[in-house]
Amino acid sequence: MTGEWQRRRRARQRLDRIFAAVFLLAIALSLLTLAVLFWDVVRDGARWLRWEFLTGYPSRIPERAGILVPLVGSLWVIGLTALLALPLGVAAAIYLEFYAGDSWLSRLIEANIANLAGVPSIVYGLLGLAVFVRGLHLGRSVLAAALTMTLLVLPVIIVATREALRAVPLSLIHGAYALGATRWQVIRTVVLPTAAGSIMTGVILAISRALGETAPLITVGAWAFITYLPRHPLDGFSVLPIQIFNWAARPKPAFQQLAAAGIIVLLAVLLSLNAVAIWLRNKYQKKAEW
Amino acid sequence: MGVAFQIRNLNVYYGQHQVLYDVNMDIRERAVTAIIGPSGCGKSTLLRCLNRMHDLQPGVRITGEVRFKGKNIYDDDVDPMEIRYRIGMVFQKPNPFPKSIFENVAFGPRINGYRGNLNELVERCLRQAALWDEVKDRLHKSALSLSGGQQQRLCLARALAVEPEVILMDEPASALDPISTAKLEDLILELKSRYTIVLVTHNMQQAGRVADETAFFLNGRLIEMGPTRQMFANPREKKTEEYLTGRFG
Ligand SMILES: Nc1ncnc2c1ncn2[C@@H]1O[C@H](COP(=O)(O)OP(=O)(O)OP(=O)(O)O)[C@@H](O)[C@H]1O
Ligand SMILES: [Mg+2]
Numbered sequence: 001m002t003g004e005w006q007r008r009r010r011a012r013q014r015l016d017r018i019f020a021a022v023f024l025l026a027i028a029l030s031l032l033t034l035a036v037l038f039w040d041v042v043r044d045g046a047r048w049l050r051w052e053f054l055t056g057y058p059s060r061i062p063e064r065a066g067i068l069v070p071l072v073g074s075l076w077v078i079g080l081t082a083l084l085a086l087p088l089g090v091a092a093a094i095y096l097e098f099y100a101g102d103s104w105l106s107r108l109i110e111a112n113i114a115n116l117a118g119v120p121s122i123v124y125g126l127l128g129l130a131v132f133v134r135g136l137h138l139g140r141s142v143l144a145a146a147l148t149m150t151l152l153v154l155p156v157i158i159v160a161t162r163e164a165l166r167a168v169p170l171s172l173i174h175g176a177y178a179l180g181a182t183r184w185q186v187i188r189t190v191v192l193p194t195a196a197g198s199i200m201t202g203v204i205l206a207i208s209r210a211l212g213e214t215a216p217l218i219t220v221g222a223w224a225f226i227t228y229l230p231r232h233p234l235d236g237f238s239v240l241p242i243q244i245f246n247w248a249a250r251p252k253p254a255f256q257q258l259a260a261a262g263i264i265v266l267l268a269v270l271l272s273l274n275a276v277a278i279w280l281r282n283k284y285q286k287k288a289e290w
Numbered sequence: 291m292g293v294a295f296q297i298r299n300l301n302v303y304y305g306q307h308q309v310l311y312d313v314n315m316d317i318r319e320r321a322v323t324a325i326i327g328p329s330g331c332g333k334s335t336l337l338r339c340l341n342r343m344h345d346l347q348p349g350v351r352i353t354g355e356v357r358f359k360g361k362n363i364y365d366d367d368v369d370p371m372e373i374r375y376r377i378g379m380v381f382q383k384p385n386p387f388p389k390s391i392f393e394n395v396a397f398g399p400r401i402n403g404y405r406g407n408l409n410e411l412v413e414r415c416l417r418q419a420a421l422w423d424e425v426k427d428r429l430h431k432s433a434l435s436l437s438g439g440q441q442q443r444l445c446l447a448r449a450l451a452v453e454p455e456v457i458l459m460d461e462p463a464s465a466l467d468p469i470s471t472a473k474l475e476d477l478i479l480e481l482k483s484r485y486t487i488v489l490v491t492h493n494m495q496q497a498g499r500v501a502d503e504t505a506f507f508l509n510g511r512l513i514e515m516g517p518t519r520q521m522f523a524n525p526r527e528k529k530t531e532e533y534l535t536g537r538f539g
Contacts, residue, residue: 171381171383173346174343174381174385175381175386175387175448176387176401177343177346178341178378178379178381179374179397179398179448179452180452181371182371189397189401190387193388
């Protein structure tokens, strides 16, 4: 009896080790690929990463070309997108979680939001072109792009926020109700503070996805050759991924290297956004436990 | 002494499943009423009927009446927020908010628009809950840094801070050591001069020590209710006797 049992245990332990090795291999492979790609980009682009590159305007001469216009354009678009999508997405999630109840309509809406998160981004681009650029006459502007991006990230934000809201312990919610709190008071004083960290993380991750989007912005007009900085939401603009693509598509090797330098800038912005997300999460977690 | 609750023909269903059958009982004002009975007999369900906590859960159906000071709290014109404000609750598991000790106690007064001196109120409630001496130097530290017993007393202080008329307690001592339990029982005895207290407990000795009246439930039915001493000494029903003497099937 004991022998049989022991043997089985050894078999299970061996299986355990095999799985550990498989998982380690999987993560090592993905990290390695990433490292190689990154190394390749840095080797090509590092030389061009000078102050003049960061503050320079577009030019047909590689030595004079800079990335300022698309960099500022990207920041404008994601900034405005965040401003629009955060309150809208969080409000929608709160509505669905706490007010909508369990009617067939709310179930229909729920199913559709999950589906919307999977719609290809180019479709949002076409929608943005039809509705915002042409329909509302916003033209090929930062605002039209931000509205399009808002549509794109909204489902993701709503889904992430609902997850965060659901993670708030029911015992806390009931504790607040038991003191005579109204639904909105419970949401404001208990639910949102407890969920804030995860909500912010979800929102920033969604927004950083928007930062890398290219297709929908091409359709709403970020392709144009722009030589000035956007000053208000109705100005024209360009964004980082499109500029990078633009450079990469030219035959001259110097432009290829400029594209690599542009990728480094894009990655730097992305990583800073993620760092902010992590910092926010830690900050709120500490505050929540404090 | 007056009557706080008059429960009449109360039936409760979770979906299709009925858990309380035709409960009729009166709960005295400014007294401690213990609710005892085996696990799953519906004690918590009954308690949650008394401050409309069931509203928060879909799929619960309630028929009959719960009259509080003569008024059925399930009437359409009754605001459940006001009911919960007047009838406080301490849960089985301590559930302090992830905020400071001070903010936990101040929570109820704040949301109900308290205008007086919050510092005084918080101190008074913490003293009432016999917690003040242990926390007075760290009022602005997290409530989660307290021990389980301290957290439970904090939850009591939090409930007292809105100055309710009734305090419902669902096995408040189930997670506490004997010393904290004794403190809590002293507290209950002290509070009953001003509050109506309904206490769910699995602990017969506890019911014997603190309760003026005791109600025994079995399978969703009220079997017997009466003055604790009398009921413990010579129960009217055979089932009560079996339960009290531990000879329960
Ligand atoms: N949310 C719920 N949904 C469905 N059934 C429930 C729910 N809550 C309780 N019940 C059922 O109702 C019955 C009574 O539950 P209740 O929690 O009132 O028992 P209790 O007397 O408090 O038990 P315990 O002493 O173990 O806390 C049990 O059979 C339980 O399974
Ligand atoms: Mg219970």
